[in-house]
Amino acid sequence: MxxxxxxxxxxxxxxxxxxxxxxxxxxxxxxxxxxxxxxxxxxxxxxxxxxxxxxxxxxxxxxxxxxxxxxxxxxxxxxxxxxxxxxxxxxxxxxxxxxxxxxxxxxxxxxxxxxxxxxxxxxxxxxxxxxxxxxxxxxxxxxxxxxxxxxxxxxxxxxxxxxxxxxxxxxxxxxxxxxxxxxxxxxxxxxxxxxxxxxxxxLRFTAEEEARLFALGGVELDEAALARMREATGGWPAASRLLALRCEGAGLAEAERAIERARENVGEYLLEEVVSSIDDDLLDFMVSTSVVDSFDVDLAATITEEADDQVRRRIDEMATSGLFIQRLSREGRSDWFRYHAMLLEVLQERFKRLPDAERSSAARRARDWYLTEGYDDAAVTLSYWMRDWGAICGIIESRWRSLYMNDDNETVLRWAMTLPAAVLDEHPFVCAAAAMPMALVKGPVEANGLVHKAMLRLGENDDFLFALCMVQKAFLAVFECRWSECREFAEKALRFLPEDEHYLRGMMLQLTASSLQYVDPLAARRRFAEALEAQRLTGNANLICSALGNLAVLSAVLGRKAEAEAYACQALALYDEHDRERKPMLAHAHWACAVVAYLDNDDRRFSDEVRAYRRLAAVSRVPSLATSMGVVEAKRSLAVGDGEGARALFADAMTEDVLAASMVLPSIPLVRQWLASHRGGGPRDVSAPEPRRALLAAVLSFCAGDDGALDAVAKLVCDTPREDVALCVVARMLAALLSVQKGRARAAADLMREAYDMAVDRGATVLVAENAAELVPLVPVLRQAEGDAARKSADSALVRLIEEATASLAGPASALTERELEIMAVMADGATVAEAAAQLVVSRETVKKHLGNIYSKLGVHSKMQAVALLRDEGVL
Missing domain, CATH: 3.40.50.300 (P-loop containing nucleotide triphosphate hydrolases)
Incomplete structure (x- = not known):
């Protein structure tokens, strides 16, 4: 071993x-x-x-x-x-x-x-x-x-x-x-x-074992003496060892007298006998070092104020004398020692009887050694034993930042909870520092109570304490998804935090960035970049990784593939390969890499990155990230022909968090498929403040056969900066489809061309391919569109992309809207355009317009061909 x-x-x-x-x-x-x-x-x-x-x-x-x-x-x-x-x-x-x-x-x-x-x-x-x-x-x-x-x-x-x-x-x-x-x-x-x-x-000693024990000490017991010893000890090993220690070097008569005296109260008597026989200097050493549960030479020398060599001699003396001390060997490193529990109790009772000043001085030296060597937890335990509440508060105030920076804020709470309530109330900084871990363990009510206690004791010049309280309020707002309040508290904290407080400033910049990610992803990206610079100044890999991981995720969401990959690689490079499995924040990096692999149409890498993400996400537990990953997996499942798997994944995502699901822009076929099993469901508010949620609402309206979202989508096209590549591409595609429905062929062609050019420029043509089934009506429009040779060549490449992406699909019927399917069901029964319009309570022109779209999507030229195709596919 x-x-x-x-x-x-x-x-x-x-x-x-x-x-x-x-x-x-x-x-x-x-x-x-x-x-x-x-x-x-x-x-x-x-x-x-x-x-x-x-x-x-x-x-x-x-x-x-x-x-x-x-x-x-x-x-x-x-x-x-x-x-x-x-x-x-x-x-x-x-x-x-x-x-x-x-x-x-x-x-x-x-x-x-x-x-x-x-x-x-x-x-x-x-x-x-x-x-x-x-x-x-x-x-x-x-x-x-x-x-x-x-x-x-x-x-x-x-x-x-x-x-x-x-x-x-x-x-x-x-x-x-x-x-x-x-x-x-x-x-x-x-x-x-x-x-x-x-x-x-x-475990009881046999008579033979007790005889061997005494023989090791030079005492040979006859059968009568051995029987009396058995009566005294009952085979209790500790008593036998103490008796043997007490009789070591004695004659048989002296051993028998000791055995006789031990018969009344063997444990207490023998321990006292052994302790009282120890040299005074050595006993003082043992009593002083009993203030700690275990010690090495350096700690013992610090407690007793003796030289290291003298401490080693004392330890050797105890070991050779058979005293109840155990050596904890560490193979070439500093050995540690501890007293047997029974002996330790006796020594600690004597320690408690020392003068207060002597006792406190020894304990304080031990605690200071712990702190110097980094054994903070042991220092707090010793301070608690001393009832030195001020020392515990001091340790918290000096260590909270490093604990926070190493994701160990719960230790702050554990230490704070050792304090009596009255003492905690008198230390506002400790209350503030313990608030966030309190929220994680017991919830926001208790955490807010701690912040409130801290703020009640704010002094005129307590700017940093006020800032820390705002930091904690910002975190508490995040826990309850109160994003606007989070941003408000974080910005207050930033106003009062010193410029050289890089850690907390970086965290507040990250929180404000997080609060903006749904409303303005580009602004969120800029804030994360600021946070990254602040965190780099701390030199703490975990904090830098947090900022890089979030930047990678946002860049992937925006469709900025090269940036996403670069940030993810920087995050991964912070740690040795064998340490990466222990860093849950790297889940963000693997999430971004999975999205990049999806955009690259790289199935093997996509699967590898998703597995890596899941391993770490099981620990990091970021629900919004898991939801959006579910949408990416659903898109990939649909692309490889697993419609049922795609439907289940997307349904789960929409149930968990619609806003998070909208962040990675679900494809139109995915939304259509989901809508078919959730009739009338889904958010339709195209005026939502979050642009991606507004686009999802527009897609839902489009798939439901409502073309009234064109103005809202046109506004997204105009308002979305080109840096948001993904939103620009998908919004233009949807606007093109809506324009076709309105009979605006030229506008549709221009919008689709813009979308395609952006996708090609950023290596994100998958965004076009995943919507190919819906883009079929644009094929004849693109073929008839005017343009120079270069434009014509690009249009041909776009048409080929759409045709190749739809070639492997189950059938073009999947591209039809619910209204279009209703019209075809009526027409298949032999109804005329007028009869269909009357039955569906719409105008004849509406029926004709839908028929034109149906023929275009199905690639046919008549009602008879359309009905035959849909019957072949089992739709009718």
């Missing part, structure tokens, strides 16, 4: 820097006995899903499992748990970090466990992803959870742990040590033979 934990350990979604001792297996002490029966039992770990080692304190649970871990050929991930790990996010972050220390090659995203643990479905989904990742380990892997009793009060952790264990692959095994029985269902595992139970009876 080997470990390579590096330096400080970054612990998953909570991203707190973890003390190395959390995921390092303790070494066996020089006097550790190899216990044959226990070792033989633990050999069954590989054949079990769960192994429980349950007994009270001092029964050698950790020693037994550590001994097995060093002997087993399988990889072992060690998790040393304590009360702080009862928080499910912390618990699973420790598990993830331990697993990666055992097998750094596993692809476990640091965001895989970034979920709502109170939501059973969400927690199970996250754990399923973790389980799938664990299955990739070659060979067997054991996950040791030491001292699970410290986290059992967290019911959420318990349910999640049960789900995790039940669904593990056969190559992964969980080993649990605990002082109390597990509170998870075990009956099924027991019946299936997947549960190995090691209990108190097996």
């Amino acid at each position: 080997s470990y390579d934990t590096g330096g400080a350990v970054l612990a998953g979604p909570a991203r707190f820097v973890m003390l190395p001792s959390k995921i390092t297996c303790p070494e066996l002490g020089a006097g550790a006995l190899r216990r044959g029966a226990v070792a033989d039992a633990l050999c069954g770990v590989g054949a079990s899903t769960l192994t429980t080692v349950i007994a009270p304190a001092g029964f050698g649970k950790t020693t037994a499992v550590a001994q097995w871990a060093f002997e087993t050929p399988m990889a072992v991930a060690w998790c040393a748990l304590d009360e702080d790990d009862a928080d499910p996010a912390r618990f699973w972050a420790v598990v993830r970090a331990a697993v990666l220390s055992a097998d750094g090659g596993l692809n476990i995203s640091e965001d895989v466990l970034d979920t709502s643990w109170a939501d059973q479905a969400a927690s199970h989904a996250a754990l399923t992803e973790l389980i799938i990742a664990l299955a990739a380990h070659e060979g067997d892997l054991a996950i040791v959870l030491e001292d699970v009793h410290t986290v059992q009060d967290s019911l959420t952790s318990g349910d999640a742990l049960s789900y995790f264990i039940r669904n593990l692959p056969s190559s992964v095994h969980v080993v649990v040590t605990s002082r109390t029985p597990l509170r998870i269902p075990l009956a099924k595992l027991r019946m299936q033979g997947r549960l190995l139970e090691v209990g108190e009876s097996l």
